[in-house]
Amino acid sequence: MGKDVIIACDFPTAEQTLSFLDRFTDRKPFVKIGMELFYAEGPAIVRKIKQRGHKIFLDLKLHDIPNTVRKAMTVLSGLDADIVNLHAAGTAEMMRAALEGLVRPDGSRPLLIAVTQLTSTNQEALETELLIREPMDEVVLSYAENAKRAGLDGVVCSPLEAAAVHTRCGAGFLTVTPGVRFADGDRGDQKRVMTPAQAKAAGSDYIVVGRPITAAPDPAAAYARCIAEFVD
Ligand code: C5P
Numbered sequence: 584m585g586k587d588v589i590i591a592c593d594f595p596t597a598e599q600t601l602s603f604l605d606r607f608t609d610r611k612p613f614v615k616i617g618m619e620l621f622y623a624e625g626p627a628i629v630r631k632i633k634q635r636g637h638k639i640f641l642d643l644k645l646h647d648i649p650n651t652v653r654k655a656m657t658v659l660s661g662l663d664a665d666i667v668n669l670h671a672a673g674t675a676e677m678m679r680a681a682l683e684g685l686v687r688p689d690g691s692r693p694l695l696i697a698v699t700q701l702t703s704t705n706q707e708a709l710e711t712e713l714l715i716r717e718p719m720d721e722v723v724l725s726y727a728e729n730a731k732r733a734g735l736d737g738v739v740c741s742p743l744e745a746a747a748v749h750t751r752c753g754a755g756f757l758t759v760t761p762g763v764r765f766a767d768g769d770r771g772d773q774k775r776v777m778t779p780a781q782a783k784a785a786g787s788d789y790i791v792v793g794r795p796i797t798a799a800p801d802p803a804a805a806y807a808r809c810i811a812e813f814v815d
Contacts, residue, residue, distance in 0.1 A: 585814075586783070586787075586788060586789065586814050587613050587789050587814060588612065588613065588779070588789070588790055588810055588813055588814065589612075589614070589615050589759070589789050589792070590612045590613070590614055590792060590793070590796050590797070590806065591615045591617065591791050591792065591793030591797070592604075592615060592617075592620060593620070593793055593797065594619075594620055594797075595619060595620070595623055596620075596623060596624065597623075597624045597627075597628050597631065600620060600628065600632070601632075601635075603797065604632070604635065604637070606802055607806065608803070609803070609807070610806075610810070611636045611638075612806060613637065613638040613639075613640065613665075614632055614639055615639075615640040615793075616632070616639060616640070616641050617642045617643075618642070621641070621643060626658075626662055629641060629663075629664060630662060633662070633663050638665040638666075639663075639664045639665055640665065640666040640667075640759070640791075641659060641662070641664040641668075641693075642668055643659070643667065643668070644668055644669060644698055645669040645673070645681065646669060646670035646672065646673045647673070647677070648677070649674075649676050649677045649679075649680035649681075652673065652677050652684065653680040653681060653683055654684060655684070656680075656681045656682075656684030656685045657684040657685070660684070660686070660693055664693045665693055665694065666693055666694045666695075666759070667685070667693050667695055667696075668696045668697065668698060668739060669681050669695070669698070670698050671698065671699050671726040671727070671738070672700075672726070674729075675729050675732060675733040678695075678697065678729070678730060678733035678734070678735055679734065681695060682695055682733070682734050694736040694737070694757065695735050696735060696736055696737040696738055696739055696757060696759055697726065697729075697730035697735050697738050697739070698738070699722070699723040699726035699738055700719065700722055700723055700726065702741060702762070705719075709722065720744075723740065723744060723748075724747060724748065724751050727740070727748050727751060727752050727756070728752060730752075731752040731753070731756055736756070736757050737758060737788065738752075738756070738757070738758060738759070739759050739760070739761070739791075740760060741762050742758075742763065742777040742781065742782040742790070743775055743785070744758075745760055745782070745785045745786045745788075746786050749786050754786075758786065758787050758788050758789075759787075759789040759791060760777075760787040760789070760790055760791065761773075761790075761791040761793070762775055762776050762777065763776065763777060763782055763790045763792050763809075764777075764778065764795055765778060765779070765795055766778050768795050771794055778812065779792070779808075779809045779812035779813035780812040780813065782813060783812065783813045790809070795809075
């Protein structure tokens with residue numbers, strides 16, 4: 584898979600999601616389904632969006648004992664998602680178990696990427712609550728290396744970290760990056776942002792874009808602008 588724009592479909596119902604996707608007539612966007620929509624609508628929403636011809640990043644961030652994650656991943660790979668994820672904090676053993684669980688009977692599997700540290704966690708929380716004393720940048724890169732060694736395909740990270748992840752883990756190790764805003768757009772609650780063109784220059788493999796598309800007056804035009812800046 585080459586560079587692509589993934590739309591974060593953070594909607595509470597299947598109805599809203601499907602009517603939003605009806606607006607895209609030229610090119611079928613890669614869709615991210617997160618916890619909100621999945622917990623509301625269940626596996627059926629994944630099958631339905633897949634049947635419509637979209638690729639799917641199922642963003643459920645698994646984190647449990649290896650055996651439980653292995654079995655859960657087998658269920659998710661049966662939904663025919665293209666990318667799934669987990670927390671690298673679950674350890675290399677959990678990541679390897681997840682990979683085993685993902686392999687389908689025909690030998691194929693979804694791409695598996697890791698969340699390193701959530702961007703909502705700051706240095707203070709890292710040190711005083713999680714008792715991790717290293718600088719955040721180093722923690723993120725070290726967790727990315729753990730994911731690479733466990734056989735994963737990449738990480739979710741800020742576009743500001745994409746170049747360092749590629750330097751440490753190799754150009755082929757995928758960086759999937761949220762925190763993208765148009766140069767003239769509203770940042771919302773995202774603090775460290777890049778434009779789609781900057782994310783491309785930084786080496787991001789996939790950008791995850793939510794509100795700049797979902798809340799745009801013309802979502803299809805906003806999506807086309809992302810594609811023009813990031814892919815074309
Ligand atoms: O609307 P917005 O473009 O900010 O949406 C970004 C999407 O990426 C949301 O679904 C958000 O949960 C997700 N995400 C993020 N930052 C992370 C990990 C995931 O914004 N570090």
